Amino acid sequence: xxxxxxxxxxxxxxxxxxxxxxxxxxxxxxxxxxxxxxxxxxxxxxxxxxxxxxxxxxxxxxxxxxxxxxxxxxxxxxxxxxxxxxxxxxxxxxxxxxxxxxxxxxxxxxxxxxxxxxxxxxxxxxxxxxxxxxxxxxxxxxxxxxxxxxxxxxxxxxxxxxxxxxxxxxxxxxxxxxxxxxx
Amino acid sequence: xxxxxxxxxxxxxxxxxxxxxxxxxxxxxxxxxxxxxxxxxxxxxxxxxxxxxxxxxxxxxxxxxxxxxxxxxxxxxxxxxxxxxxxxxxxxxxxxxxxxxxxxxxxxxxxxxxxxxxxxxxxxxxxxxxxxxxxxxxxxxxxxxxxxxxxxxxxxxxxxxxxxxxxxxxxxxxxxxxxxxxxxxxxxxxxxxxxxxxxxxxxxxxxxxxxxxxxxxxxxxxxxxxxxxxxxxxxxxxxxxxxxxxxxxxxxxxxxxxxxxxxxxxxxxxxxxxxxxxxxxxxxxxxxxxxxxxxxxxxxxxxxxxxxxxxxxxxxxxxxxxxxxxxxxxxxxxxxxxxxxxxxxxxxxxxxxxxxxxxxxxxxxxxxxxxxxxxxxxxxxxxxxxxxxxxxxxxxxxxxxxxxxxxxxxxxxxxxxxxxxxxxxxxxxxxxxxxxxxxxxxxxxxxxxxxxxxxxxxxxxxxxxxxxxxxxxxxxxxxxxxxxxxxxxxxxxxxxxxxxxxxxxxxxxxxxxxxxxxxxxxxxxxxxxxxxxxxxxxxxxxxxxxxxxxxxxxxxxxxxxxxxxxxxxxxxxxxxxxxxxxxxxxxxxxxxxxxxxxxxxxxxxxxxxxxxxxxxxxxxxxxxxxxxxxxxxxxxxxxxxxxxxxxxxxxxxxxxxxxxxxxxxxxxxxxxxxxxxxxxxxxxxxxxxxxxxxxxxxxxxxxxxxxxxx
Numbered sequence: 001x002x003x004x005x006x007x008x009x010x011x012x013x014x015x016x017x018x019x020x021x022x023x024x025x026x027x028x029x030x031x032x033x034x035x036x037x038x039x040x041x042x043x044x045x046x047x048x049x050x051x052x053x054x055x056x057x058x059x060x061x062x063x064x065x066x067x068x069x070x071x072x073x074x075x076x077x078x079x080x081x082x083x084x085x086x087x088x089x090x091x092x093x094x095x096x097x098x099x100x101x102x103x104x105x106x107x108x109x110x111x112x113x114x115x116x117x118x119x120x121x122x123x124x125x126x127x128x129x130x131x132x133x134x135x136x137x138x139x140x141x142x143x144x145x146x147x148x149x150x151x152x153x154x155x156x157x158x159x160x161x162x163x164x165x166x167x168x169x170x171x172x173x174x175x176x177x178x179x180x181x182x183x
Numbered sequence: 184x185x186x187x188x189x190x191x192x193x194x195x196x197x198x199x200x201x202x203x204x205x206x207x208x209x210x211x212x213x214x215x216x217x218x219x220x221x222x223x224x225x226x227x228x229x230x231x232x233x234x235x236x237x238x239x240x241x242x243x244x245x246x247x248x249x250x251x252x253x254x255x256x257x258x259x260x261x262x263x264x265x266x267x268x269x270x271x272x273x274x275x276x277x278x279x280x281x282x283x284x285x286x287x288x289x290x291x292x293x294x295x296x297x298x299x300x301x302x303x304x305x306x307x308x309x310x311x312x313x314x315x316x317x318x319x320x321x322x323x324x325x326x327x328x329x330x331x332x333x334x335x336x337x338x339x340x341x342x343x344x345x346x347x348x349x350x351x352x353x354x355x356x357x358x359x360x361x362x363x364x365x366x367x368x369x370x371x372x373x374x375x376x377x378x379x380x381x382x383x384x385x386x387x388x389x390x391x392x393x394x395x396x397x398x399x400x401x402x403x404x405x406x407x408x409x410x411x412x413x414x415x416x417x418x419x420x421x422x423x424x425x426x427x428x429x430x431x432x433x434x435x436x437x438x439x440x441x442x443x444x445x446x447x448x449x450x451x452x453x454x455x456x457x458x459x460x461x462x463x464x465x466x467x468x469x470x471x472x473x474x475x476x477x478x479x480x481x482x483x484x485x486x487x488x489x490x491x492x493x494x495x496x497x498x499x500x501x502x503x504x505x506x507x508x509x510x511x512x513x514x515x516x517x518x519x520x521x522x523x524x525x526x527x528x529x530x531x532x533x534x535x536x537x538x539x540x541x542x543x544x545x546x547x548x549x550x551x552x553x554x555x556x557x558x559x560x561x562x563x564x565x566x567x568x569x570x571x572x573x574x575x576x577x578x579x580x581x582x583x584x585x586x587x588x589x590x591x592x593x594x595x596x597x598x599x600x601x602x603x604x605x606x607x608x609x610x611x612x613x614x615x616x617x618x619x620x621x622x623x624x625x626x627x628x629x630x631x632x633x634x635x636x637x638x639x640x641x642x643x644x645x646x647x648x649x650x651x652x653x654x655x656x657x658x659x660x661x662x663x664x665x666x667x668x669x670x671x672x673x674x675x676x677x678x679x680x681x682x683x684x685x686x687x688x689x690x691x692x693x694x695x696x697x698x699x700x701x702x703x704x705x706x707x708x709x710x711x712x713x714x715x716x717x718x719x720x721x722x723x724x725x726x727x728x729x730x731x732x733x734x735x736x737x738x739x740x741x742x743x744x745x746x747x748x749x750x751x752x753x754x755x756x757x758x759x760x761x762x763x764x765x766x767x768x769x770x771x772x773x774x775x776x777x778x779x780x781x782x783x784x785x786x787x788x789x790x791x792x793x794x795x796x797x798x799x800x801x802x803x804x805x806x807x808x809x810x811x812x813x814x815x816x817x818x819x820x821x822x823x824x825x826x827x828x829x830x831x832x833x834x835x836x837x838x839x840x841x842x843x844x845x846x847x848x849x850x851x852x853x854x855x856x857x858x859x860x861x862x863x864x865x866x867x868x869x870x871x872x873x874x875x876x877x878x879x880x881x882x883x884x885x886x887x888x889x890x891x892x893x
């Protein structure tokens with residue numbers, strides 16, 4: 001599987017459109033998943049995914065075989081997401097607060113089934129933007145602190161610090177919930 | 184909160200499944216953007232190529248691989264590369280001087296150089312290290328493992344065949360310099376006849392400027408004069424063997440994708456025409472395996488002339504009734520296969536082919552590099568994982584003992600021979616054989632003998648730069664097989680999955696076509712293409728003469744251009760020959776088409792005949808459309824060959840005809856062809872690739888090299 005992927009990447013870098021399509025197909029789900037984690041909304045996630053796919057296609061020819069492909073892809077998704085948030089803030093409804101990019105719960109297809117998920121998306125939305133990006137990369141997509149740091153464009157120690165902060169915050173939220181439901 | 188909890192936190196988020204239509208749209212847009220990017224990069228290259236600084240002008244790129252302009256730090260590698268090349272050459276030269284036994288030709292030489300480089304790698308490594316900056320890294324370290332090769336020799340047909348596949352992988356730890364040096368040296372020396380080695384610094388796509396030898400333009404094609412116009416009075420009969428190969432089309436496509444007109448000899452009209460599927464009416468039964476459609480219409484190339492298109496459709500085998508297969512994959516793992524377009528693509532292609540086989544079919548794998556070895560003993564396709572892992576473990580390195588490999592592959596096929604099955608060796612290679620039986624005649628004789636014992640040979644060509652088209656053609660033709668050229672994943676799918684029937688299961692063999700023109704209706708004619716397949720008139724009825732095979736569901740199309748009586752012919756009437764009144768008893772016949780074939784297991788041929796009259800001018804719309812398409816492709820191919828016989832035909836005319844007759848085109852092959860016409864139009868404005876010449880302007884670096892080693 002991994003070897004297959006490597007072959008596909010090599011072929012894509014050398015300009016094989018068929019291989020490139022297969023490669024994107026392979027990664028579409030994880031790109032979409034990450035976009036969804038970041039924006040918490042299906043259609044927006046699909047928009048972001050689409051833009052990210054095009055960005056990938058415009059840059060794959062310059063991809064360096066010695067770097068890790070998934071990290072490279074996640075960096076693109078992350079940047080796409082950031083641009084998208086900025087774009088919306090600039091064009092759409094004037095100035096929009098940061099948490100507008102956060103989950104828009106009412107739009108989910110089946111709110112009842114997604115209750116648990118929504119709860120977690122809500123918790124995520126309570127984090128700072130950069131913290132959210134960091135934990136999504138590290139925990140939802142399995143990047144190491146170092147890889148996440150290169151994707152986020154910050155120091156590795158910053159990533160570790162943010163992870164630490166998020167741990168504290170989420171534990172706090174959780175306890176808050178427990179207390180709330182208990183009393 | 185612990186790490187596991189956080190992991191779980193995300194796992195429990197229920198991500199709604201994405202819309203599949205949106206996905207398709209996103210992928211389509213991305214692929215379109217990818218293509219656009221590719222051509223944008225390509226245009227940039229052209230600009231760069233015409234740079235005004237002396238350095239820029241000296242560099243010729245292997246087309247689309249260049250992405251950046253050079254900066255000072257990159258130049259370092261180039262100078263470094265030159266220095267390394269010189270060291271490698273000197274090392275090689277010393278070695279030659281001391282090895283008097285190895286003196287039979289440049290091919291041997293390349294092997295010896297590869298070996299010596301492996302031994303001398305440390306010397307080079309020191310020099311190399313100094314030149315290499317910290318950021319410079321080899322993209323794919325694949326080493327030609329000398330040790331592994333010897334191991335292969337010692338244990339041919341050993342049971343623990345996996346060990347061999349793994350051995351090269353272990354050797355990959357060897358310094359990357361080894362690959363680097365051996366990659367350069369043999370190539371410069373192989374061109375032994377020339378006093379200079381043309382050298383080019385390429386951008387290797389892996390992110391660094393790697394000094395490498397110019398490899399483009401070493402593709403070998405045989406030169407065949409285009410079939411010319413024949414006078415019916417002098418030569419009323421035309422005979423040829425069918426050709427189902429498609430290699431030429433893929434090669435032309437690759438060349439045009441790089442923005443270069445292909446070498447004229449690389450274009451074979453019949454292979455381009457036969458690349459496409461045609462919706463000719465199907466034959467009813469396996470007993471009469473073909474149906475011939477003859478269509479006569481006005482020639483789009485020359486006013487007044489007419490085209491006679493002979494389309495043959497063979498009987499298609501149901502997937503369930505397909506015969507068993509005993510396949511031996513013979514895979515070239517020599518150093519030159521270390522390229523994303525070669526070994527990796529080959530692995531993907533074969534794993535795709537596995538999906539089309541039945542679980543009871545048997546597959547074995549033989550590799551050859553410096554020596555040949557069995558990597559996988561015959562294994563049933565039901566144990567797919569075993570086959571796949573053997574395939575995946577292959578790595579490239581060493582020189583090319585193709586002849587040895589062929590022997591071993593046939594031996595294996597023979598062991599497992601099943602007279603009710605299709606026994607076939609599938610050779611995958613990027614080019615020439617330089618060790619073992621290297622004499623094409625000897626190899627050909629060997630393959631012919633094996634063919635008569637029931638083992639056929641198919642050839643899949645990969646990569647450019649070293650492709651020996653002439654040899655591949657010859658071998659496949661004599662081995663009752665198909666020669667296909669695979670340059671992309673899509674092409675692999677076409678050849679090995681969609682057309683698996685045609686590639687694997689022969690319906691008839693030794694299919695010959697003979698056309699006799701009626702002198703009272705036709706003054707002269709010309710067979711378009713099939714130059715390499717022309718037979719003597721007497722060969723038609725001689726069952727001993729080998730000819731092309733046709734696989735299940737395949738279509739073969741041949742086009743004749745003829746001049747009806749009354750239209751000014753190209754050849755003048757003879758002034759002195761006696762004017763003999765031609766009295767034809769069948770005056771309304773234009774020509775008489777005869778097809779001879781043998782069923783796969785028979786030795787006597789059968790005959791199908793079709794008289795061609797003016798009635799053949801009217802047929803149903805589908806056949807007309809398909810015929811028009813074939814003629815558009817034939818026109819295009821002839822333009823690429825120089826347009827000697829196509830009058831005023833232009834690329835735009837072809838474009839119009841192609842667009843009008845595209846039909847359903849479910850797999851997009853015809854659309855791709857239309858794109859090719861655009862590319863050819865652009866490329867035509869640029870200098871063509873000369874025969875055996877290099878792309879662009881390679882710099883010629885004088886090298887201290889003897890003229891010939893013979």
